[in-house]
Amino acid sequence: MTAQRLFLLLLLLLALLGASHAQVVELKGGDSTMFDAGGGSVVLHFPNSTETVGVGIASGQLHLGVSSSFDWHQWNFTAGDDYLGLTAGTGLAVSLRGLTAKRKWKKQTLTLFAGAAGQFYTFPYFSATSVNQFGTGMFYERELPHRLNFSTMEVIVGSQYTAIEALHYLWKGLDASGAAGLLQSQPFENGRISYKPIKSLSLFAMRQDYFFDVQQTAKAGTGSSLVQEESTISNVGASANLRGLSFNASALTGTTGTNQVSGQTFGGGVHPGRLAITASYYRSEHGSFIASSFTEKLTRRWSVSEFLTYSQGQWSLNYGGSFTSNRLKASVGYQTYFVPYGPGLSPFQQTINVSVSWQLPHSTTATFATNTLPNGAVRWSTYGNSYVQGPLQVGNVAGQGHTNQTASTAKFIVRGLVKDPSGIPVAGAAVLVGRETAFTDSDGTFFVRFRKANAVSLKVVPGDFRAPGNWHVISAPDTATPEPKDKATVINIEVSKGD
Amino acid sequence: MTRDFGRHIYIFLLLLVAPMLHAQGIAPIISEYGHGKVNGSFTVANSFLEPISVVIQEYSFSVNPDGKSKIRPLDPGIHIQLDSMSSKIGVKQQHEFSYKVKCDTLPCWGTFNASISGAHVSNGLGLVMIVPHTFYICRDKQAGCRDRIRHDVFHLEK
Numbered sequence: 001m002t003a004q005r006l007f008l009l010l011l012l013l014l015a016l017l018g019a020s021h022a023q024v025v026e027l028k029g030g031d032s033t034m035f036d037a038g039g040g041s042v043v044l045h046f047p048n049s050t051e052t053v054g055v056g057i058a059s060g061q062l063h064l065g066v067s068s069s070f071d072w073h074q075w076n077f078t079a080g081d082d083y084l085g086l087t088a089g090t091g092l093a094v095s096l097r098g099l100t101a102k103r104k105w106k107k108q109t110l111t112l113f114a115g116a117a118g119q120f121y122t123f124p125y126f127s128a129t130s131v132n133q134f135g136t137g138m139f140y141e142r143e144l145p146h147r148l149n150f151s152t153m154e155v156i157v158g159s160q161y162t163a164i165e166a167l168h169y170l171w172k173g174l175d176a177s178g179a180a181g182l183l184q185s186q187p188f189e190n191g192r193i194s195y196k197p198i199k200s201l202s203l204f205a206m207r208q209d210y211f212f213d214v215q216q217t218a219k220a221g222t223g224s225s226l227v228q229e230e231s232t233i234s235n236v237g238a239s240a241n242l243r244g245l246s247f248n249a250s251a252l253t254g255t256t257g258t259n260q261v262s263g264q265t266f267g268g269g270v271h272p273g274r275l276a277i278t279a280s281y282y283r284s285e286h287g288s289f290i291a292s293s294f295t296e297k298l299t300r301r302w303s304v305s306e307f308l309t310y311s312q313g314q315w316s317l318n319y320g321g322s323f324t325s326n327r328l329k330a331s332v333g334y335q336t337y338f339v340p341y342g343p344g345l346s347p348f349q350q351t352i353n354v355s356v357s358w359q360l361p362h363s364t365t366a367t368f369a370t371n372t373l374p375n376g377a378v379r380w381s382t383y384g385n386s387y388v389q390g391p392l393q394v395g396n397v398a399g400q401g402h403t404n405q406t407a408s409t410a411k412f413i414v415r416g417l418v419k420d421p422s423g424i425p426v427a428g429a430a431v432l433v434g435r436e437t438a439f440t441d442s443d444g445t446f447f448v449r450f451r452k453a454n455a456v457s458l459k460v461v462p463g464d465f466r467a468p469g470n471w472h473v474i475s476a477p478d479t480a481t482p483e484p485k486d487k488a489t490v491i492n493i494e495v496s497k498g499d
Numbered sequence: 500m501t502r503d504f505g506r507h508i509y510i511f512l513l514l515l516v517a518p519m520l521h522a523q524g525i526a527p528i529i530s531e532y533g534h535g536k537v538n539g540s541f542t543v544a545n546s547f548l549e550p551i552s553v554v555i556q557e558y559s560f561s562v563n564p565d566g567k568s569k570i571r572p573l574d575p576g577i578h579i580q581l582d583s584m585s586s587k588i589g590v591k592q593q594h595e596f597s598y599k600v601k602c603d604t605l606p607c608w609g610t611f612n613a614s615i616s617g618a619h620v621s622n623g624l625g626l627v628m629i630v631p632h633t634f635y636i637c638r639d640k641q642a643g644c645r646d647r648i649r650h651d652v653f654h655l656e657k
Contacts, residue, residue: 024548024590045548300540300597326586326594363550363589387590389549410582428554428616428625439554439585447584464587466552466616468625 022046023389028054030125030383034371039126041065052080054126063121063128076102081129083120084113084139084153094155094162095120097131107143117157124367125383133158147171160184173197183209200241207234231256231340237265245270248280254340254347261285261340261347274298282336286346287312291336301325307334309350318352330356349373363387410449412482414456416491418444421474426495428466432459433480439466445490450482460493469497525613525630532634533641537600541632543586543613544593554585554614555596560633562653570610576603581611605638606648 022044031038039056054065067080078100085093098115117135121128137155144150149168155161166179173196180189192206210231237250246269253262267280279292289311297303304321322331332354339349352372359365366384373379418429418440425444430437434456438446450456458480462471474494483489524546530539545551559574573579578601586594598611610633616625637644649655 026548300538324595359589359592361589363592365592385591387548428552430552436583437552437585437587438583439552441554441556441584449582463619464552465619466554466625466627468620468623470621 022051025388026385027388028125028383028385030123030381032123032379032381032383034369034379034381035123036060037121037123037126039063039123039128041126052127054128056121056123056126056128058121058123058128061130063130065121065126065128074103078102081127082113084111084137084155093120094135094137094153094157095129095131096135097129098135109139109141111139113137117155123383124381125385137162157184164188202239204238205234205236207232229256233338233340235338244272252338252347254338256340259340263338263347265348280336282346282348284346284348286344289348291334291350293334305333327359328356410451411484412450412453413447413485413488414450414458414480414482414491415447415488416440416445416480416493418446418460418493418495421494421496426467429471429493429495430461430464430466431476431493432457432461437461437464447488449485453482453484455479455481458491460495462495467497472496472498524615524628525632528632529645530632530634531641531644532600532636533639533644535602535605535636535638537598537634537636539600539634540595540597541611541613542593542595543588543615543630545588545590547617548590549617550590551588551615551617552585553588553594555581556584556612556614557581557609558612559609562649562655564654566655573609574607577607577609578602579609600634600636602636606636606644606652608633608635608648610634 024045026043026045027040028043029040035058037056037058039054039058041052041054041056044051049068049070051069052065052067056063065081067078067082069076069078071077080097082096082100083093084096084100094117096113096115096117098113100111100113102109102111114136115134116131117133117137118129118131121130135155135157137153137157139151139153141149141151147170149170151166151168153162153164155163162181162183162185164179164181164183166177168177169175174193175195176191176193178189178191182188188209190207190209192204192208194202194204196202210233211229232255234253235250237248239246239248241247247267249264249266251262251264253260255261261284263282263284265280265282267278269276269278271277274297276295276297277293279290281290282288289309292308293305294308295303295305301324302321305319307318307320309316309318318334320332320334322333323329332352334350334352336348336350338347340347353369354371355367355369357365357367364384364386366382368380368382370378370380414433416431416433416438418426418431420426425440425442427440427442427444429440429444429446431440431446433448434450436448438448440446456479458477460473460476462473465471472495474496476493476495477491480491525541525543527541530541532539543553557573557577557579558570559572559577560568560570562568580599582597586596588594596611596613600607600609610631613630613632615628615630619625635645635648637647
């Protein structure tokens with residue numbers, strides 16, 4: 001572990017050294033009991049390349065991710081961690097550490113890889129690879145005539161061979177894709193089809209394999225191990241919209257190991273005015289329940305919800321809602337999922353989801369989320385990211401991502417007009433009014449709304465002008481007082497463009 | 500041996516939710532409204548690696564039978580109230596612009612042009628990207644409002 005820590009320290013030092021020369025530095029960090037992982041990463045965006053270093057602990061083990069991506073002679077190369085993905089009809093990806101080369105032509109894409117392959121760990125705040133075997137492979141995708149798209153993935157990892165061919169067909173209301181072949185030397189097939197014979201009716205069928213690692217722990221609590229499991233979900237159904245009413249029905253079957261479950265759902269919804277009402281009936285061999293929701297949109301930002309559930313002869317009522325603004329988004333809600341896991345358990349599981357996300361100044365975003373699972377366990381996750389402009393950034397940085405926060409209910413307004421000395425309106429002039437930055441339109445006018453009529457500071461910011469050139473302020477007031485929108489006077493500002 | 504039931508479920512939820520995530524420059528591109536009432540919004544997302552500034556301007560437009568559109572200043576019979584007419588948007592962040600529209604006659608239509616530009620430059624050219632959000636307002640029902648205006652007013656095929 002000491003050698004690993006020294007290696008990580010060296011990498012972080014290199015990342016910090018590189019950060020001083022990068023055009024944009026992206027910083028991420030977070031921790032989560034949902035993912036059982038915590039860590040962080042630094043992404044350095046240079047004009048011709050992108051370097052990534054990620055470090056974190058997942059499932060109790062230290063993991064590292066390093067990659068460098070750059071273009072050379074119409075090829076895109078990635079040295080370090082990458083993945084080879086076959087998305088059409090499969091969702092499959094092979095995790096790689098080595099050298100990946102990708103080239104795109106007008107109707108085809110080729111990716112070649114050589115190095116080592118293994119386990120991929122990806123989270124909102126860091127990605128890492130744990131490799132254990134030599135691997136090499138290729139991915140090829142081509143657009144064919146008659147709206148067909150063909151792709152193939154051929155990979156050798158250790159003694160196991162993966163060869164999957166996929167087709168995607170899209171025509172009018174028909175969307176079909178399928179994949180078949182060998183996945184790690186085991187037979188594999190996936191597919192889905194949806195068809196809209198008329199605008200208000202949709203029919204669909206799908207079969208999808210999911211692969212993931214599951215932590216297995218000894219009953220005595222002494223040690224644990226990761227076990228790869230495969231689940232297959234098949235789903236057939238239809239949905240329709242008729243005169244403001246929506247209906248849906250589906251039949252699902254899921255298999256995980258030797259455990260097979262099935263279920264059916266029937267539901268409908270109506271959207272009268274500000275209300276949205278839905279009701280669904282979920283049925284399986286482990287019982288049935290009814291879940292309904294009543295959501296009322298109180299204002300553009302606020303909505304409240306009631307969730308009524310009838311299960312095992314009892315009604316239960318829960319509340320939720322959401323708030324949305326440009327800086328903050330928060331919601332509390334219930335969702336029902338089909339989870340084919342656990343003998344003796346209903347495949348339909350309800351979770352309580354709480355999510356809060358902030359857009360902060362300086363291009364920074366922070367997110368906090370919790371999920372209360374059917375067994376009562378609460379999983380939380382918190383992470384954030386930020387972008388810092390490096391010294392290679394051309395010109396000034398407009399505003400560092402300061403976001404306006406004006407209210408639609410604001411009754412007061414500051415209006416202005418920016419002109420040059422000859423009286424010609426200046427488009428794209430930046431004016432800081434209070435804490436809000438406004439830009440003038442093609443008529444040279446701007447406005448900022450306020451809830452109160454308190455005087456605010458006013459400052460012209462030539463370094464943020466959208467119009468090119470060196471701008472100077474000739475005359476502008478230092479303060480402005482918001483006035484009722486119908487009576488607001490226009491503040492006159494004069495600027496000039498120098499050499 | 501016991502399995503971590505909660506984590507197993509959560510992995511499933513992630514697998515089901517992940518394909519729904521995507522990014523756009525402006526959304527929605529088109530909005531339809533019925534019964535003459537409009538209280539709408541659109542969102543501009545910054546997918547660039549530097550902060551951007553956005554200025555919103557509203558216009559009227561017409562489309563000739565060949566399908567070519569012509570933009571003009573907003574008709575005096577259309578009254579628009581925007582909550583903000585410009586914004587700075589941080590890297591990978593987004594901003595929602597909300598609006599109210601009142602038309603003297605129905606149906607009516609118009610477009611908001613969001614002109615997006617990056618950092619200020621002292622020398623050279625300043626690049627501006629314009630993406631539109633178009634609204635259609637009908638006297639009757641919301642569904643199919645755009646098609647009805649295109650057919651009845653612009654004489655285009657549905």
